[in-house]
Amino acid sequence: MGNGMPDRNNSANEHVWVEERLSAYIDDQLNPLERAQLERHLRDCARCQASLASLRWTVSLVKQAPAPALPRQFTLPLPAATPSTRRAPAFGVGLARLATVVATLLLFAVVTVDLLTRLGGGFAASAPAPAALRAVEPTSVALAPSSADETKRATPTASPERLLAVPPAPIAPTLTSPEVTGGGSAASETPSPKFATQNAVGTRTVQRTQPVSPRASATPTVTIAANAPSAALAGTATQTPEARATATPPTVVEARVQPTAAPLPSRPEVATSPLAVSPLRVAEIGLFFFMVFFGALTVMLWRRR
Amino acid sequence: MDEKAFIFAAQKGDLAAFNQLVRAYQTLVYRTAYRVLGEGASAEDATQDAFISAYKHIREYRGGSFKAWLLRIVTNACYDQLRVKQRRPSASLDAMLIDPDNPAPGADRAAPESPQEFAERQELGETIQRGLATLPPDQRVTLVLADIDGFSYDEVAAATGANVGTVKSRLSRARSALRDFLMTQEELLPSRYRLNNG
Numbered sequence A: 001m002g003n004g005m006p007d008r009n010n011s012a013n014e015h016v017w018v019e020e021r022l023s024a025y026i027d028d029q030l031n032p033l034e035r036a037q038l039e040r041h042l043r044d045c046a047r048c049q050a051s052l053a054s055l056r057w058t059v060s061l062v063k064q065a066p067a068p069a070l071p072r073q074f075t076l077p078l079p080a081a082t083p084s085t086r087r088a089p090a091f092g093v094g095l096a097r098l099a100t101v102v103a104t105l106l107l108f109a110v111v112t113v114d115l116l117t118r119l120g121g122g123f124a125a126s127a128p129a130p131a132a133l134r135a136v137e138p139t140s141v142a143l144a145p146s147s148a149d150e151t152k153r154a155t156p157t158a159s160p161e162r163l164l165a166v167p168p169a170p171i172a173p174t175l176t177s178p179e180v181t182g183g184g185s186a187a188s189e190t191p192s193p194k195f196a197t198q199n200a201v202g203t204r205t206v207q208r209t210q211p212v213s214p215r216a217s218a219t220p221t222v223t224i225a226a227n228a229p230s231a232a233l234a235g236t237a238t239q240t241p242e243a244r245a246t247a248t249p250p251t252v253v254e255a256r257v258q259p260t261a262a263p264l265p266s267r268p269e270v271a272t273s274p275l276a277v278s279p280l281r282v283a284e285i286g287l288f289f290f291m292v293f294f295g296a297l298t299v300m301l302w303r304r305r
Numbered sequence B: 001m002d003e004k005a006f007i008f009a010a011q012k013g014d015l016a017a018f019n020q021l022v023r024a025y026q027t028l029v030y031r032t033a034y035r036v037l038g039e040g041a042s043a044e045d046a047t048q049d050a051f052i053s054a055y056k057h058i059r060e061y062r063g064g065s066f067k068a069w070l071l072r073i074v075t076n077a078c079y080d081q082l083r084v085k086q087r088r089p090s091a092s093l094d095a096m097l098i099d100p101d102n103p104a105p106g107a108d109r110a111a112p113e114s115p116q117e118f119a120e121r122q123e124l125g126e127t128i129q130r131g132l133a134t135l136p137p138d139q140r141v142t143l144v145l146a147d148i149d150g151f152s153y154d155e156v157a158a159a160t161g162a163n164v165g166t167v168k169s170r171l172s173r174a175r176s177a178l179r180d181f182l183m184t185q186e187e188l189l190p191s192r193y194r195l196n197n198g
C-alpha cells in the first residue's frame, strides 16, 4: 500500500493526498480502499470538500461548453489521395511477381528438358567434331513437334533472314569467345576454359567468313540473353554446363554462317543447319526475356510504392 | 448505419463508404481539434489532415473502438498543428460560432434554450476555451478527450499513447489548473454558471 493515506490526520500531507485523488474520485476510478479513506477525510475536512465541489463544477462547465459549429463538410473528394491509387501498384506488383515466378519456373523446366534430351543425344558434342556434324544432331528436331510454329521453322522454305532473326541470342557466345581466349573470362560466363577454346576454334572460321554486315547490329542486344541459359544452368546443373555449352554454340555458329554461306559454296552443308535451331532454344530465350522484363517490372513497381 | 460495413468497404478502397464515416465523426473530430487548438483555422486543418490520414491508414485499423482509433489520429494531427503553428491567443470570436444542431453533451434540458441562455452558453464556451489555452498541450488534450469527448481513461490512454496512470495524473492536474483559472473568471461568467450560484 504505497499509496496509503498518511498517518497523521489533517496534516498538509493528507490534504495533498486527497487533492491528488479527487479527480479520479469524481470518475469513480479509485479502488475501494482508497475511496473509503478519501471519503473518511472528506467528512471532516471543509477545505477538501470545497476542493471537490469546485472540481465538479469545473468538469460540469467543460461539459456544458457548446460545440463549435462545423465550418464545412470534411468528406474527401473522390480524386483525392486515395488508397485506390496505392492499391493499384500493390496489385501490379503481385501480378508482375507472379509472372516472374511463372517465367522462371517455365524456363527452368524448358532448360531441364533441353538438357535431358541433349544428354540423351550423346556426349559426342565434346569431341572436336565439325560444327556441321553436331548440327545434324537430331535432338532439336526431334523435340520440335511440341511447338506449334515448329513446322514453319523446320520447313526448308524459311528464308535466311527469318532464321537469323529467330536465334540471335546464342550468337553472343561465338562472338565473345575469341575475346575470351585472348583476354580472360570476364566477358562471358563460360564455365570452363575448354569451352572458350573450343568455341574459338568453331567461331574463328565464322569470324573470317562473316563480313561485318547489318546483322552484326543484332549481336549487342543478344549478349545478355546468351548468358541466360548458361547462367540458369550454372545454378541448376553444375555437372552439365560443359556438355551443354559445347553443344550450344555449334548450332549457333551455323545459324550465323548460313547467310554468308551463300557466297561461300565451299561449305554447303552448313547452309541447311539453321533449321536445327530448336524451338526449345527459342522458348528459353523468350522465357528469359519474359522473366527479366517482369522481374524488372516487379522491382520498379515495388520501389514506386 | 452499420459502421463495421463502412469500415470494411473503406478498407477495400471505397471512398464513398469512408465518407459515411466522415459524416458520422466530423463533428466530434472538429470539436476535439477546436478545443485542443483553440481556433477554427488550425482545427479545420487538423480535421482535414486527420481524415486524409485515416483514409490512408484505414487498412491498419484492426477492430476495437473506431472512435478511439480515429481520435488517436486526430490527436497526432493536433500535435502536428501545435508544432507547426505558433499558437495565437485563443480569445477568439470563433468560440461564438455554436452549432445549434450539436449542443454540448451536458446540455440536454427539459425546456428549449432561450436566446439569453444560448448567449450565456457562448460566453461560457469562450471562457472555457481561454482556460484550456493556459494548459500544457498534454494536459489539454487529455482533458478534452476525457471531459468533452467523454472518453474513458483507457480510451484516452490509447488515443494519446500514454499509460492510464499518466492519463489519471494529467487529467487531475488539468482539471485543477482549469478550476483555478475559472475561479479567477467567475464574476465574468453568467450567474447560473458561477460556483456559488449554481
Ligand SMILES: [Zn+2]
Residues within 6 Å of the ligand: A014, A015, A018, A041, A045, A046, A047, A048, A049
Ligand atoms: Zn482536507
